[in-house]
Amino acid sequence: MADFYIRSARSLDRVLRDECSVKAAASEHADSGRVLAILINSLAYRSALMHALDESKVMKLEEKVFVLAPPSKSKVKANGKGKDPPTKSSKIEYPSKQALLLVLCHDLLFQSRGIQASKTWPPKVTLERYRASLHSSLVKLQIRQGKSRIQDLRSGALYQEMTARMPRWIRINSLRATREEVFDWLTENKFHLVTERELTGVKEFAESEHVPGLLAFHPKATSLLLKSGMYRENWIVMQDLASCFPAYILDPPAATHVIDATSAPGNKTSHLSAIMFSKPNPKPTKGRIDAFERDAVRFKTLLKRLAAVGALQTKPLAGIAGGNVIAQRKDFLTTQPHDFPDVTHMLLDPSCSGSGIVNRLDFLKEDDDVENDTTDTTTTDSGESKLAHRLRQLSEFQQLMIRHAFKFPALEKVVYSTCSIHAEENEVVVMKALDSEEAREKGWTLAGRKDVIPSWKVRGDRKVCAGKEEVAESVIRCIPGGEGDGDKPNVESCNGFFVACFVRTGERGGNAAVVEVAKKRVLDVQEEVGDDADDNDNDSDGEEDLSGAVSGSGNNAAANRKKKLQKRRKKQRLQAQQE
Numbered sequence: 001m002a003d004f005y006i007r008s009a010r011s012l013d014r015v016l017r018d019e020c021s022v023k024a025a026a027s028e029h030a031d032s033g034r035v036l037a038i039l040i041n042s043l044a045y046r047s048a049l050m051h052a053l054d055e056s057k058v059m060k061l062e063e064k065v066f067v068l069a070p071p072s073k074s075k076v077k078a079n080g081k082g083k084d085p086p087t088k089s090s091k092i093e094y095p096s097k098q099a100l101l102l103v104l105c106h107d108l109l110f111q112s113r114g115i116q117a118s119k120t121w122p123p124k125v126t127l128e129r130y131r132a133s134l135h136s137s138l139v140k141l142q143i144r145q146g147k148s149r150i151q152d153l154r155s156g157a158l159y160q161e162m163t164a165r166m167p168r169w170i171r172i173n174s175l176r177a178t179r180e181e182v183f184d185w186l187t188e189n190k191f192h193l194v195t196e197r198e199l200t201g202v203k204e205f206a207e208s209e210h211v212p213g214l215l216a217f218h219p220k221a222t223s224l225l226l227k228s229g230m231y232r233e234n235w236i237v238m239q240d241l242a243s244c245f246p247a248y249i250l251d252p253p254a255a256t257h258v259i260d261a262t263s264a265p266g267n268k269t270s271h272l273s274a275i276m277f278s279k280p281n282p283k284p285t286k287g288r289i290d291a292f293e294r295d296a297v298r299f300k301t302l303l304k305r306l307a308a309v310g311a312l313q314t315k316p317l318a319g320i321a322g323g324n325v326i327a328q329r330k331d332f333l334t335t336q337p338h339d340f341p342d343v344t345h346m347l348l349d350p351s352c353s354g355s356g357i358v359n360r361l362d363f364l365k366e367d368d369d370v371e372n373d374t375t376d377t378t379t380t381d382s383g384e385s386k387l388a389h390r391l392r393q394l395s396e397f398q399q400l401m402i403r404h405a406f407k408f409p410a411l412e413k414v415v416y417s418t419c420s421i422h423a424e425e426n427e428v429v430v431m432k433a434l435d436s437e438e439a440r441e442k443g444w445t446l447a448g449r450k451d452v453i454p455s456w457k458v459r460g461d462r463k464v465c466a467g468k469e470e471v472a473e474s475v476i477r478c479i480p481g482g483e484g485d486g487d488k489p490n491v492e493s494c495n496g497f498f499v500a501c502f503v504r505t506g507e508r509g510g511n512a513a514v515v516e517v518a519k520k521r522v523l524d525v526q527e528e529v530g531d532d533a534d535d536n537d538n539d540s541d542g543e544e545d546l547s548g549a550v551s552g553s554g555n556n557a558a559a560n561r562k563k564k565l566q567k568r569r570k571k572q573r574l575q576a577q578q579e
């Protein structure tokens, strides 16, 4: 049983080092439910427990008992001829003494059965000797803080309310169903539309005033919705309000060429596709979205999701009408902008800290009375806190991505988003991107508030924007948990999020020739993919593309297709010249 505490403490260390979410840390264990519970509770009582451990001085006085490590020095063999070979135990990752004490102390003080380990396990024996003094520290703290019970020392209560305020958001997937079909299903199943901001009944739902086709349900309706045929048939997509902002703001016209630079799992990509298909389209083509994803596992998820919701470009023979998304496993930073001369719109939703996602349980790492996430005080070798270090790295990567996007020759609009609450990943990135060489050279600026969901009240952080009012006004921030107090689901509540919309002003007029070439290219491309999705080779990149991933075709088949495609292109060019 000691093993349970050692494993849990190791996972707690990973969470506290910001390496993964609480859920992800627990999911690595066979008894994930039990580990999740001890992680949540140790984190929730962390500040109270740390206070008690400090006061009792157990950490200092009994340090050796809680530092689990292999025998310090390799032993010299009995015959004195050399050292033992490294044992298996030398590879074991040991938890920090702080994490081990937290999980043990939690069970000692808050579980009626106490620490569930052998009676002779030294950490258990030792900590039990301190039980009275630890408990008395907690009682004193409780009195000092004016709480009526020790359990009220649990932090995160405010955040738990926040979670409760978040409705279950669903987006009507217009690639699979009409608004009427979805509303008919809801009426048949006794759901009714309300106009109030707060949802009180499980069968109430409301429509977002910011994004069309986005409906808010009571969280308690989730299991009913998940079981419904409507969900199984992909008429609806479970997608948070804030996560629907980027595609809605990008708003690509029908029959254009769009890039989603960082796509998996693909909710924003399929939203983009649905928007393009919903527009009047005088052209015989359906446009194209190149959806890039660099991670192999996430790429598979992307393919699966896009196919399910009807966004993926499929062979006409597949029986269902194909979408307009070509998914490619590819690092966006390796793309050559000039290979995409017709791309006019781009979505950029890169990896971020995820600190805005309310139900990731990250809030458990913070205290109610701490405004900024300053709990991680551990430092790197350079003296920078680990959080600051991580944010700096993310920020640099995000800037790189935007600056790369700015290089695409015909690009007119880029929507950048994160689900982070940190200015370093949001306003700071935007300000630096605007100040970049690429932005100045190509005339990139921010779209005004009127084009970036003006009805959304919370805009950028003015202080971080260094007095640039227009920058702060142009961008959108979503505060985790959103509007309202208490725990009623509120239609203005969503995850913490940030969106900025860059538009190009400088070269656009003078770039007509490029745009013309681009337009012609997009038509060619659409004809190619429209005829046969297997023809979707990305000649030069050498990376896996959709056709390879779906059909599993080998190199020969790919080469044949390429030859066929080249022949057809040649024939088309000749025909065009003769006309």
Ligand SMILES: C[S@@+](CC[C@H](N)C(=O)[O-])C[C@H]1O[C@@H](n2cnc3c(N)ncnc32)[C@H](O)[C@@H]1O
Pocket: 243, 261, 262, 263, 264, 265, 266, 267, 268, 269, 292, 293, 294, 295, 298, 330, 331, 332, 333, 349, 350, 351, 352
């Ligand atoms: C925040 S998620 C995107 C979520 C997605 N937009 C959605 O709404 O479903 C970021 C994704 O970008 C991928 N990614 C990060 N850097 C990338 C790069 N340089 N090129 C392509 N994909 C990248 C990550 O693997 C991750 O899947």
